[in-house]
Amino acid sequence: xxxxxxxxxxxxxxxxxxxxYTQLVQLHHVRVRGFCRSLxxxxxxxxxxxxxxxxxxxxxxxxxxxEASFSxxxxxxxxxxxxxxxxxxxxxxxxxxxxxVEKGGDQVEALAATEDPxxxxxxxxxxxxxxxxxxxxxxxxxxxxxEVEGLRYDELQLALGCSLDAxxxxxxxxxxxxxxxxxxxxxKESV
Amino acid sequence: MGKGWENMDHQTIQDNLWLLNDAELPAQERQVLVxxxxxxxxxxxxxxxxxxxxxxxxxxxxxxxxxxxxQQTAExxxxxxxxxxxxxxxxxxxxxxWSPVFGAGLATVAICLVFIQGAxxxxxxxxxxxxxxxxxxxxxxxxxxxxxxxxGLPTE
Numbered sequence: 001x002x003x004x005x006x007x008x009x010x011x012x013x014x015x016x017x018x019x020x021y022t023q024l025v026q027l028h029h030v031r032v033r034g035f036c037r038s039l040x041x042x043x044x045x046x047x048x049x050x051x052x053x054x055x056x057x058x059x060x061x062x063x064x065x066x067e068a069s070f071s072x073x074x075x076x077x078x079x080x081x082x083x084x085x086x087x088x089x090x091x092x093x094x095x096x097x098x099x100x101v102e103k104g105g106d107q108v109e110a111l112a113a114t115e116d117p118x119x120x121x122x123x124x125x126x127x128x129x130x131x132x133x134x135x136x137x138x139x140x141x142x143x144x145x146x147e148v149e150g151l152r153y154d155e156l157q158l159a160l161g162c163s164l165d166a167x168x169x170x171x172x173x174x175x176x177x178x179x180x181x182x183x184x185x186x187x188k189e190s191v
Numbered sequence: 192m193g194k195g196w197e198n199m200d201h202q203t204i205q206d207n208l209w210l211l212n213d214a215e216l217p218a219q220e221r222q223v224l225v226x227x228x229x230x231x232x233x234x235x236x237x238x239x240x241x242x243x244x245x246x247x248x249x250x251x252x253x254x255x256x257x258x259x260x261x262q263q264t265a266e267x268x269x270x271x272x273x274x275x276x277x278x279x280x281x282x283x284x285x286x287x288x289w290s291p292v293f294g295a296g297l298a299t300v301a302i303c304l305v306f307i308q309g310a311x312x313x314x315x316x317x318x319x320x321x322x323x324x325x326x327x328x329x330x331x332x333x334x335x336x337x338x339x340x341x342x343g344l345p346t347e
Contacts, residue, residue: 034254125250147248
């Protein structure tokens with residue numbers, strides 16, 4: 001869709017037009033859902049998160065000034081929301097883990113040590129997904145935005161709300177971490 | 192072209208390799224790094240390794256369009272309380288040629304307000320004398336000289 005049309009849709013949505021905003025959702029939902037899926041892994045959670053992102057964006061659309069592209073702005077909301085979800089998930093995991101260990105003790109520990117058979121695939125994409133899980137959420141985020149969504153450095157700067165130097169530094173460290181995870185998993189697979 | 196990379200330390204070159212890979216490097220610096228890659232097996236290996244990993248990203252499962260998702264999101268948005276549109280000034284108001292007109296208008300309004308306030312203002316003296324009978328008001332309100340002037344008597 002030409003940019004001018006998107007601009008009109010944004011202006012219309014800013015004045016409270018639901019249909020215009022629905023068209024914006026239509027335009028961007030694949031990318032936002034893809035981004036949430038990559039960050040949260042779990043598809044249902046990711047779609048819920050993507051929906052929340054669009055609701056948040058709708059509520060705050062009057063604050064969108066057009067300095068960044070609309071998609072960068074959405075990514076920024078998505079990145080922050082997914083971080084919150086991951087934080088919450090981590091907390092719940094710790095809570096439920098503690099409760100389980102109290103109840104089941106060693107049995108639970110043994111259960112956790114067994115590998116999920118779904119992850120034993122030799123497909124490279126699966127290996128990449130696994131490698132992505134080994135890096136921190138911040139690194140995963142920047143890698144996906146760059147490698148999957150194809151954002152340029154200036155767009156990353158806007159989407160992540162940090163300086164250009166920070167983008168370069170974080171991306172470099174993220175790639176090094178991913179390479180390390182990738183190599184580690186490849187070695188494990190080849191054994 | 193000379194070997195400009197020889198003036199850079201290896202760490203800087205390695206940092207810049209990422210920028211080269213992402214096409215975020217100016218043309219001149221790009222050439223310097225390409226020259227370096229030709230003669231440096233370590234850096235070439237690193238670039239090759241990263242290119243391999245990068246290819247794998249494209250193999251990640253793609254997200255499909257979902258009308259259900261769009262419909263569900265639209266329904267949730269419609270269910271939200273009505274949001275008023277942001278107030279925006281008409282575009283013609285922001286044209287620079289209107290600035291003197293607005294300036295003059297604002298000044299006129301300000302002057303009018305000053306006059307209206309002046310006419311409506313009540314002095315402390317008036318307030319103090321408001322509850323007194325007229326004769327007593329004169330006693331308190333004016334000095335002898337003022338009273339003489341007001342009564343048309345000769346003054347000293």
